[in-house]
Amino acid sequence: MLSIHNLHASIDGAPILRGINLEVKAGEVHAIMGPNGSGKSTLASVLAGREEYEVTEGEVTFKGKDLLEMAPEDRAREGVFLAFQYPVEIPGVSTTNFLRTAVNQVREYRGLEPLDAVKFLSVMKEKMKLVEIDQKLLSRSLNEGFSGGEKKRNEIFQMAMLEPTLAILDETDSGLDIDALRIVSNGVNKLKSPNNATIVVTHYQRLLDYIVPDFVHVLYKGRIVKSGTKELALELEEKGYDWIKEEADAASV
Amino acid sequence: MTTVTKNKVTDLFLENAPSFGSFPSLREESKQIVNGKGLPAAKDEEYKFTSVSKKLEQVITDFSPAKPIAVSKDTIKDHLWAGFEGSYLVFNNGIFSEELSAFENSGFEVQMLSESNAIALGSIAKAEKDPFIALNTIYFEDGIQISIPRGKKVDSPILFLFFNQANEGQIISPRILIEVAENAEATFLEHSISLDEAVYFSNSVTEIKVGQNSHVHYSRLQNDGSKAIVVSNFETDIHRDATFTSTVVSLSGDLVRNNLSLRLQDSGCVGNMYGLYLLNGKTHVDNHTNVDHTKPHAESNELYKGILTDQSRGVFNGKIFVRQDAQKTNAFQQNNNILLSEDAIVNTKPQLEIWADDVKCSHGCTTGQLDEEALFYLQARGIDKMQAKGLLLYAFAGEVLEHINDESFRNYIDRLVQERLGSNF
Ligand SMILES: Nc1ncnc2c1ncn2[C@@H]1O[C@H](COP(=O)(O)OP(=O)(O)OP(=O)(O)O)[C@@H](O)[C@H]1O
Ligand SMILES: [Mg+2]
Numbered sequence: 001m002l003s004i005h006n007l008h009a010s011i012d013g014a015p016i017l018r019g020i021n022l023e024v025k026a027g028e029v030h031a032i033m034g035p036n037g038s039g040k041s042t043l044a045s046v047l048a049g050r051e052e053y054e055v056t057e058g059e060v061t062f063k064g065k066d067l068l069e070m071a072p073e074d075r076a077r078e079g080v081f082l083a084f085q086y087p088v089e090i091p092g093v094s095t096t097n098f099l100r101t102a103v104n105q106v107r108e109y110r111g112l113e114p115l116d117a118v119k120f121l122s123v124m125k126e127k128m129k130l131v132e133i134d135q136k137l138l139s140r141s142l143n144e145g146f147s148g149g150e151k152k153r154n155e156i157f158q159m160a161m162l163e164p165t166l167a168i169l170d171e172t173d174s175g176l177d178i179d180a181l182r183i184v185s186n187g188v189n190k191l192k193s194p195n196n197a198t199i200v201v202t203h204y205q206r207l208l209d210y211i212v213p214d215f216v217h218v219l220y221k222g223r224i225v226k227s228g229t230k231e232l233a234l235e236l237e238e239k240g241y242d243w244i245k246e247e248a249d250a251a252s253v
Numbered sequence: 254m255t256t257v258t259k260n261k262v263t264d265l266f267l268e269n270a271p272s273f274g275s276f277p278s279l280r281e282e283s284k285q286i287v288n289g290k291g292l293p294a295a296k297d298e299e300y301k302f303t304s305v306s307k308k309l310e311q312v313i314t315d316f317s318p319a320k321p322i323a324v325s326k327d328t329i330k331d332h333l334w335a336g337f338e339g340s341y342l343v344f345n346n347g348i349f350s351e352e353l354s355a356f357e358n359s360g361f362e363v364q365m366l367s368e369s370n371a372i373a374l375g376s377i378a379k380a381e382k383d384p385f386i387a388l389n390t391i392y393f394e395d396g397i398q399i400s401i402p403r404g405k406k407v408d409s410p411i412l413f414l415f416f417n418q419a420n421e422g423q424i425i426s427p428r429i430l431i432e433v434a435e436n437a438e439a440t441f442l443e444h445s446i447s448l449d450e451a452v453y454f455s456n457s458v459t460e461i462k463v464g465q466n467s468h469v470h471y472s473r474l475q476n477d478g479s480k481a482i483v484v485s486n487f488e489t490d491i492h493r494d495a496t497f498t499s500t501v502v503s504l505s506g507d508l509v510r511n512n513l514s515l516r517l518q519d520s521g522c523v524g525n526m527y528g529l530y531l532l533n534g535k536t537h538v539d540n541h542t543n544v545d546h547t548k549p550h551a552e553s554n555e556l557y558k559g560i561l562t563d564q565s566r567g568v569f570n571g572k573i574f575v576r577q578d579a580q581k582t583n584a585f586q587q588n589n590n591i592l593l594s595e596d597a598i599v600n601t602k603p604q605l606e607i608w609a610d611d612v613k614c615s616h617g618c619t620t621g622q623l624d625e626e627a628l629f630y631l632q633a634r635g636i637d638k639m640q641a642k643g644l645l646l647y648a649f650a651g652e653v654l655e656h657i658n659d660e661s662f663r664n665y666i667d668r669l670v671q672e673r674l675g676s677n678f
Contacts, residue, residue, distance in 0.1 A: 092648025
């Protein structure tokens with residue numbers, strides 16, 4: 001489904017991603033871990049199409065198409081969804097308000113009939129249950145005055161509405177208490193199917209108790225320096241990153 | 254003795270001044286003011302960024318008062334938006350047309366100024382305050398006075414429709430006097446339209462007495478043609494416990510200067526000023542506002558917002574004057590701008606003069622670009638870039654539009670704004 005080959009990206013001339021290779025197949029869950037500043041969010045942003053980052057080398061194909069060629073909105077319509085690490089606040093625009101436009105533009109691209117107001121509302125009600133989110137929150141200015149947990153639940157709610165084939169969750173678990181974590185993970189798990197895939201970026205193994213990964217990758221200085229199964233996450237939890245850093249730094253000298 | 258070097262347009266106005274029989278002393282006094290002060294030149298601090306005189310000199314060819322044009326009742330009806338229900342008073346090139354208007358049995362009184370005998374004309378909009386007020390006082394042929402009786406709630410809005418089409422670049426001088434008596438309530442709307450891309454100079458004066466404990470909303474839509482020069486002089490006296498709310502939406506024109514002045518004469522007054530300007534091409538819009546707090550426990554709120562592209566220019570100048578007596582004043586002012594092009598310019602200046610010591614005043618201004626983070630967020634949800642921009646800009650503008658209390662007018666302006674923002678402006 002997603003194939004990343006030798007991806008290099010920089011910002012303002014400074015290289016951040018320095019040769020990423022990753023294969024994600026339908027039905028899989030990949031976890032990406034790694035120390036602060038290693039490039040995890042950069043990778044997520046490049047995949048979603050943020051323009052500040054310049055791709056200097058490498059290819060990314062998504063369902064056989066060149067992803068890097070596409071505008072951010074077309075990537076979303078093709079089925080890429082990014083749950084932001086830091087969801088932006090947009091005064092005066094509510095979730096309900098922009099999501100209907102979003103859903104219908106995505107549906108149009110996929111050759112589906114637009115949802116009318118009534119149908120949209122009923123789909124919304126159904127998906128709201130999934131992440132236990134309140135309708136009042138959805139009609140407020142996006143993320144303005146939302147708690148950390150509300151912001152993250154809202155991201156997953158949007159994911160449910162847009163039905164992506166590839167969901168990239170950038171630290172959706174950070175800062176959540178156990179209850180909120182359970183709600184968010186349950187939402188993600190219910191949306192999983194053999195036809196879609198998930199990349200979860202996280203610092204915490206506890207998320208992986210809920211969303212069980214097929215593969216775990218460690219990103220360090222813009223490269224994937226180690227990949228393994230869910231046991232790797234447990235090992236990292238126990239031993240920290242230093243041993244991996246040493247290994248990687250020794251290898252790159 | 255200082256000699257004033259008057260500019261050429263001042264002389265042209267004085268040479269071509271009409272001689273109307275009504276208000277002889279008021280007009281004579283105004284002539285002396287214009288003659289003495291001259292119309293503001295570039296050096297004039299109040300008109301520093303907006304040289305109306307120079308613009309007039311460049312484009313006006315005929316300095317005589319414009320005459321009414323042939324307009325049918327159907328044309329008028331075509332310009333009333335869907336859902337409008339209320340009275341309308343039509344000004345045809347600045348001259349009131351009873352024939353084209355509709356205001357029967359609406360609970361208020363309309364008189365020609367030349368025949369009215371209520372509060373004195375020019376007592377709120379004083380000719381010495383600004384040469385453009387004086388100029389209007391020389392040039393208006395007749396105008397109207399509207400009186401809202403004591404305790405009366407006028408249920409439907411009262412719309413002033415300004416039809417402007419002075420082909421030779423003539424002078425249009427609407428003059429309106431409004432007296433809202435104690436405990437009354439009314440909503441005024443104003444819509445200026447050009448029937449074509451005519452060059453003209455519209456210099457209007459509106460003076461309003463907002464009586465004790467009354468509630469008045471006045472919303473304006475300025476949608477003149479791209480060659481129009483517009484100066485509006487809006488003067489209000491707000492009495493004890495009264496609330497006055499002004500909203501001005503400027504969408505086009507060549508050069509627009511809005512002078513808006515609220516005098517909070519007593520305690521309990523609330524004065525609200527809201528403005529939105531969406532500018533493209535070379536449109537220049539200048540909002541000069543002034544709120545004068547004279548007594549304790551009064552409140553003023555001000556929010557002006559602008560979205561500018563191409564080589565357009567916006568000017569905002571907000572004066573808040575708090576007199577020594579006006580303790581416990583609450584005054585808030587905010588001006589926010591989004592620039593969508595490199596060449597668009599905004600000059601914004603808050604001017605606070607506070608002589609009382611126990612007051613709450615705040616002001617702020619921002620000028621920036623569209624929030625790229627927010628734009629990316631919406632795109633990442635599948636919304637195309639143009640529409641995402643439109644959504645963000647509309648949300649920005651919406652904070653002003655929500656203050657228009659008449660629903661059909663608000664919806665109409667909303668639609669115009671959305672159309673503009675959803676396209677490439
Ligand atoms: N907009 C930007 N401008 C300049 N530098 C940036 C920008 N975005 C990221 N960087 C730099 O790129 C590097 C990688 O950042 P990134 O946010 O991708 O890390 P991360 O792995 O997601 O970290 P964290 O775990 O803290 O979220 C960091 O050194 C960061 O300072
Ligand atoms: Mg990050």
